[in-house]
Amino acid sequence: MRAVVFSRYGDESVLELSERPVPTPAAGEVLVRVRAAGVNPLDWKFREGAVGTDRPFPLALGWDVAGEVVATSAADGPAVGDEVYGMLPLPHGGAYQEFAVLPASALAPKPVGLSFAQAAAVPLAALTAWQSLDAAHVVPGQRVLVHAGAGGVGHFAVQLAKARGAHVTATASPRNLDFLRRLGVDEPVDRTSDGLHAIEPVHAVIDTIGGRTQQESWRLLRAGGALITLPEAIDEAYRVPGVQGQRVIVAPDGKALHSIGALIDNGLVHVEVQDVLPLHKAADAHRTSKNGQVRGKLVITL
Known part of the structure; x- marks a missing residue:
């Protein structure tokens, strides 16, 4: 699969688009074909080394995903073919890639009124x-x-x-x-x-x-x-x-995303997406996010 990773801390130039193995879901996890990934200030702070991790390089990026379930090892939760959105647990990213593994408990049905790009702007x-x-x-x-x-x-x-x-x-x-x-x-x-x-x-x-x-x-x-x-x-x-x-440090919560999704579908919450960029322009998304002038969210599509 295609994935954006980095092999050392630094500015946007350390980001690289590479081929990586498709992850395998462990017990209680779900494999999602990522259609879009949200961009957050956390992403470039992690790339710069401000967020600690015990994993070796290369490191994956991103915590917001929206896509389709392609495999599951969870007894409960979404089924294969379901359209979902959710947040990966901190601090290890893995959203800027074509497939991502998340706990089933971190996922919720994608709000029906949102595109994948809009849904990816929501979770974190x-x-x-x-x-x-x-x-x-x-x-x-x-x-x-x-x-x-x-x-x-x-x-x-x-x-x-x-x-x-x-x-x-x-x-x-x-x-x-x-x-x-x-x-x-x-x-x-x-x-x-x-x-x-x-x-x-x-x-x-x-x-x-x-x-x-x-x-x-x-x-x-x-x-x-x-x-x-x-x-x-x-x-x-x-x-x-x-x-x-x-x-407050955010944590994944599929039940809360169910409630937030209902508010979105009932017209009580609007999702603002300033721009949508392709995966190979992740560095541009980081630059825009860091300048602090984003209204709503930036999103990467796959």
């Missing part, structure tokens, strides 16, 4: 958003702030928070404020302004950026609220008493 980002809202215990009527609401995780977080009945504030660049409104955001805020100073204190912050954004988010929370950060651990120097602070 939407599960991150879902699990972040769970960690913050978001319930109807609460106020939620999502930083970078037009990004991969962000655009799912704002919609899933709305689906839970929350009042949603989200930050974005000026060019994406109308996009946030179309997603249902109640208070879009220009991230280049000081507009967050004027918002009512929130019950939860979903921080997809880290650094100064995390540090400044504490003051935006009401007592008993929750700061959920994704790219880095909580900076204890800025922690505020009476407010929960937690880092």
Whole structure:
């Protein structure tokens, strides 16, 4: 099978398109013919060496897949011929290739209204958003702030928070404020302004950026609220008493993907795909992702 791998850490030039053996599913696993693979910032961070692994080079890439089941060694789960989508377990990738092995429990039926490319944009980002809202215990009527609401995780977080009945504030660049409104955001805020100073204190912050954004988010929370950060651990120097602070690291969850898929098929969650590139242009996808100007997701097709 064709696969994008890398044999040393580095920039996009280390990516290589090679022929690799088709993997064999172990007990409880499913072999999927990959039709599309999602691209996430995690992918290029892994390529640069920022994500640890105990596996030898060459290393495979990617965690989001959408495709068709071609073999299964699982007693339960999808059957051969089913169209599915899911996320490979961290930290070992394997989505940028023509066949991928995943635990049956990590897969769910592909939403019927989505193409394979659209479905591949969902798993890692939407599960991150879902699990972040769970960690913050978001319930109807609460106020939620999502930083970078037009990004991969962000655009799912704002919609899933709305689906839970929350009042949603989200930050974005000026060019994406109308996009946030179309997603249902109640208070879009220009991230280049000081507009967050004027918002009512929130019950939860979903921080997809880290650094100064995390540090400044504490003051935006009401007592008993929750700061959920994704790219880095909580900076204890800025922690505020009476407010929960937690880092969420996404995990595969086929049951949650079932629920997310139902929201998508019912029109409550929109999947934004900025661009779709062929497998041999994986390096271009990494460059675009790293520049931080992606609305929604990038996808690689096979």
